[in-house]
Amino acid sequence: MKTQYDVIVVGARVAGSALAYELSKAGFEVLLLDRSTFPSDILSTHNFFNNSIGMLREMGVLDKLLATGTPTYRRAKLQIGGAAIDGDFPEANGETFCMSIRRTYLDHILFEHAAAQPGVHAMQGFRVTELLKDGDAVRGVVGVRRDGGVERFEARFVVGADGRRSAVRDLAGSRCDIRVPTDYASYVGYFSGFTQSGERHVEMYKTDDTIVIAFPTSDSLYVIGVMFPLARKAWIDRMREAPEESFRAAVDAGLPATDFPARLREAALAEPIKGLLGYDNDWYAGMGDGWALVGDALMFKDPAVGQGLHDALYGARALAATLSSVDKAEWGPRWGEMAARYEGAMKSKLSGLFYLGCKFSQVAPVTPEDEMVNGLIGSDPQATRTFLGLYNYMSGPEDVEREVGRLMAERSIS
Numbered sequence: 001m002k003t004q005y006d007v008i009v010v011g012a013r014v015a016g017s018a019l020a021y022e023l024s025k026a027g028f029e030v031l032l033l034d035r036s037t038f039p040s041d042i043l044s045t046h047n048f049f050n051n052s053i054g055m056l057r058e059m060g061v062l063d064k065l066l067a068t069g070t071p072t073y074r075r076a077k078l079q080i081g082g083a084a085i086d087g088d089f090p091e092a093n094g095e096t097f098c099m100s101i102r103r104t105y106l107d108h109i110l111f112e113h114a115a116a117q118p119g120v121h122a123m124q125g126f127r128v129t130e131l132l133k134d135g136d137a138v139r140g141v142v143g144v145r146r147d148g149g150v151e152r153f154e155a156r157f158v159v160g161a162d163g164r165r166s167a168v169r170d171l172a173g174s175r176c177d178i179r180v181p182t183d184y185a186s187y188v189g190y191f192s193g194f195t196q197s198g199e200r201h202v203e204m205y206k207t208d209d210t211i212v213i214a215f216p217t218s219d220s221l222y223v224i225g226v227m228f229p230l231a232r233k234a235w236i237d238r239m240r241e242a243p244e245e246s247f248r249a250a251v252d253a254g255l256p257a258t259d260f261p262a263r264l265r266e267a268a269l270a271e272p273i274k275g276l277l278g279y280d281n282d283w284y285a286g287m288g289d290g291w292a293l294v295g296d297a298l299m300f301k302d303p304a305v306g307q308g309l310h311d312a313l314y315g316a317r318a319l320a321a322t323l324s325s326v327d328k329a330e331w332g333p334r335w336g337e338m339a340a341r342y343e344g345a346m347k348s349k350l351s352g353l354f355y356l357g358c359k360f361s362q363v364a365p366v367t368p369e370d371e372m373v374n375g376l377i378g379s380d381p382q383a384t385r386t387f388l389g390l391y392n393y394m395s396g397p398e399d400v401e402r403e404v405g406r407l408m409a410e411r412s413i414s
Contacts, residue, residue, distance in 0.1 A: 005031045008155040015295025015312035016161030017114035022320035024117035035127040039108035047100040047306040051092035051392040068105045070218040072097035075201035081366030083374035087384035092392045100215035138290030166297035178283040182361035184227040194222040194267040208365045210254025243273035287339035301357030318345040
């Protein structure tokens with residue numbers, strides 16, 4: 001096997017496989033590594049809004065993803081306190097549907113697609129343990145195969161696409177620029193027999209101290225998440241002792257005024273409950289001399305906003321475009337210029353929803369003002385579309401503010 005490449009990508013799930021695909025299109029020779037083997041699962045809300053569907057179509061994988069039988073949806077139902085917002089996501093670049101595909105299908109299909117591209121060499125079951133360096137510049141990796149064999153590979157550039165606990169990030173010494181700890185414990189379960197009124201849709205509820213989300217997903221299941229304050233240590237202990245019973249009890253306690261708990265009682269838990277405690281919303285420096293980060297290794301935000309997979313695809317494109325914009329022989333001396341370009345593209349596109357995720361992570365009461373504003377939005381189809389357009393980047397916060405101002409003026413609210 002070759003030992004020298006243009007780019008080594010560590011982590012071959014969504015961000016890494018998408019990056020390998022984009023780099024192949026640009027003519028680079030890529031080594032794609034992952035410590036796991038596929039198919040395999042990972043904790044995730046695994047949702048693509050319709051703007052991301054277009055990127056999957058352009059990559060040539062959408063038909064394979066749809067062939068898994070994963071259902072699609074267009075509608076969202078959000079309830080914040082006593083105010084409801086219910087409508088369809090606006091069309092995004094010609095795409096009208098969203099989907100939440102399980103990672104066992106998604107990651108495997110993306111990995112195989114990336115590995116089949118010209119110039120991409122892929123290896124599963126390889127754990128990176130060290131970065132090779134020439135002075136301060138990263139020039140390759142050392143790692144261990146599953147059989148215990150040690151190998152080293154050299155490259156002009158190494159990318160950490162290895163998730164929220166990135167080894168590449170730690171070994172490269174990337175600094176954390178933003179860190180906002182969450183106030184919540186998060187738990188996720190897959191349920192069969194969960195029912196909804198009307199057409200299939202995503203649901204999200206936020207009360208003063210509880211968040212519940214539900215997405216239709218693969219294998220005729222719904223992925224359902226519940227978040228409650230970390231301060232409820234007794235609840236966390238209960239979740240360890242009796243996960244399913246405690247999960248259902250948390251939903252019952254958090255959403256007593258809705259029909260969600262009753263519908264959940266009719267559904268059967270299909271797989272063990274998974275949890276995530278003590279995570280941060282964080283954003284790291286994205287590039288240094290000979291290395292870069294993409295996906296959750298670069299930036300992780302609260303999963304309730306469902307943006308992680310979009311950000312992985314977008315980041316792969318932005319990083320590939322950055323590397324393609326400079327002759328590879330000049331990457332070393334021009335990494336500062338490249339870093340500014342890549343990090344600027346990421347912050348310009350993604351910072352708005354990153355901070356929305358940070359806001360979701362804080363336990364705060366739903367104020368009367370919040371209910372009034374969200375009630376106004378939910379009462380008007382145009383304002384509803386604009387609000388839901390935040391999730392697929394078809395609108396921005398300023399557009400929502402403009403709609404709220406219009407409605408307040410029309411109804412003479414001061």
